[in-house]
Amino acid sequence: MRGQEYDGASNIRGAWNGLQALFLKECPYAYYVHYFAHQLQLALVAASKDVQDIWLFFSKLNSIVNLVSASPKRHSATRWSSHFGSVSSLIDLFGPSRTIIENLSKNGLTNSIRGEAKGVYLAMLSFEFVFILHLLREMMGITDILCQALQRKTQDIVNAMNLVSSTNALLQNLRENGWHTFFQNVESFCKEHDIVVPDMSASYTVGTGRSCQQNDSITFNHHYQVDIFNAAIDFQLMELNQRFSESTMELLILGTTLDPKDTYKSFKVDGICDLTGKFYPKDFQDEMRALRS
Template sequence: MEKWEKLRNPNQYIERRIHQQTEKEKKQNRLLVMTSIESVKWLALQGCAFRGHDESTESTNRGNFIELIKSHGRANNEIDDVVLEKAAKNAKYTSPVDESHNEQMAIILRYVDSDGFVRERFFEVVSVKDTNALTLKKEICVVLRQYNLLITNLQGQGYDGASNMRGEWNGLQALFLRECPSAYYVHCFAHRLQLALVVVAKDRAGATRWSSHFASVKRFIEMFGSTCTLLENLINEGSNNSIRGEAKGALKVMKTFDFAFILLLMHEVLEKSDILCQALQMKDQDILNAMHFVSSTKLLLQEMCDDRWESFIWYVVEFCRSNDIDVPELTDRYMDGTRRSCQQKNNITVEDYYHFQIFNAVIDFQLMELNNRFMEKTIELLKLYEALNPTDRFKSFSIDAICGLAEEFYPLDFNKEEIPDLKRQLDHYKFDVIRNP
């Protein structure tokens, strides 16, 4: 009778049970897909990387995409039950490895439309066999030809700061310039500054990992004494040998004159570049003002190299004394390596070593990087372009600057006979644009 009753119950019918199970799976799958889509949309909107360095289940940080999925799961138990390791093996919507085995290049066009508005549009993604400059140029040319776009009409080009892109002789920008002299290369100035500062920070600061973060270095100096006290407490009271050992090693390094000298030197160098860094990261960036900051930053660094050694070394010595750091006798002979006299190649003092081989070397290297990243021709080009900036009713409008721009940078578009004609037209335009902006 019991079996008969179950058979008479419609909810026990096989097709009904299958249907119920299917509906449940559909709901879970939709929840999983929607969670993945929302995560992708958020990361794309914020311009964040998807992948992580270590996406294994043992990793404490599995990358932005997976960590965002996990965050959704912590906020909603229904989501937590269907994502990542709890999802079906064929429907995790994650990849254990980077499935893109080929190099890819994204092409974006920036142009002026028929109404005079500047537009920027994603154009195409192209697979390339390698990232050699010649290969990239060939592929870009193929794409442009497909749409009947002439290379000779290029008026600018922009890439990242990799050597295969920005190389003066064989970089991608140089290859296009040979065919189109007006296609000037401009690399994001905020990124240029970051690269210039990071190179110096890595070269001298080693594993400190402060990079170009001036605020972090400044704060660390302010809390130097407290940090040393904390490390001393960990050495005495750490919960295990590993923590006590790491604290002892860190404190030993921090309590050296070398560490203090480089820490304070990086602070001084980054401080000189901080205003430029802020100016370049502003959303409504004033190009002319930013270019002035590039020039003034170089002058400040050069002045520091020429005239600030005495005040800087006094600052370092005082810092060391206030933090119980041994200060070497600056007039003693500098001893390298094992400090044996027979191994010393140069007869220089301790002060000479820190002055010329570290202080001057770091500043010179920083100046070299800034000069390489912020080439004078590019700076001059952008200064002249500022004359076309419509901000504040064309406040920066300058006939001389525009004529100079045409004469110096676009000789193929404006010959010498046309420059006077351009000037006369701009005389009229100046009054018209201010009255009818």
């Protein structure tokens, strides 16, 4: 049996210059399979950060988590240990967290603490921060089940591949059909916490705020739906597709036909023939005709 299994670094998995590519030149049937137990959620977060606004958001989120966690008035029944936990906790306890940050901006022990708190407090009051906060919870809520399942010590490969497919489908559905419901939820949250919602039909401005300085005049709706919402989901889908390509998923599923568990309960003649015919044809040239019988 031949195969490759590494972490997700680009110099390892790169299709053209990575280590897997070098192996494939020498051994074309040493198929690359991404390491299942890798922290997929971290990789998906990194993919989201390819959207500049989300990268900026995480710098603020880290400060909020550090400030709230260090505060003696923090709420102990929260999950700040992961990105998904931090995002979910901040939404659930947005009001109390905002109060803690505001108090630190006025009464922090040092100038640096007060300055950092003031900066993140102003960020928390912005529509863009709240928008991205909810978008990340929406996306991570979809991917979290898959991420947890892939880290189990005993893993059913077919179940794992089904989870990959359903995760992709849910993300795609969110992108294509979820915008209006999502935006309504964000709007409702903003009204509850007195955060100003921009006129989505107005021209989106950056820099000095003068729209005439922009080469491309776009609306707020375009900025949030296309440049952030769609773009972030697209990067998530791209990351998942790179790690779990259709050919890799088919290879793994067909491979389960050789699973000796329960006296080869999963054994299927068609699966064995598909496995050899599609993935290892040169290894079974002479035996291919007789294999089925």
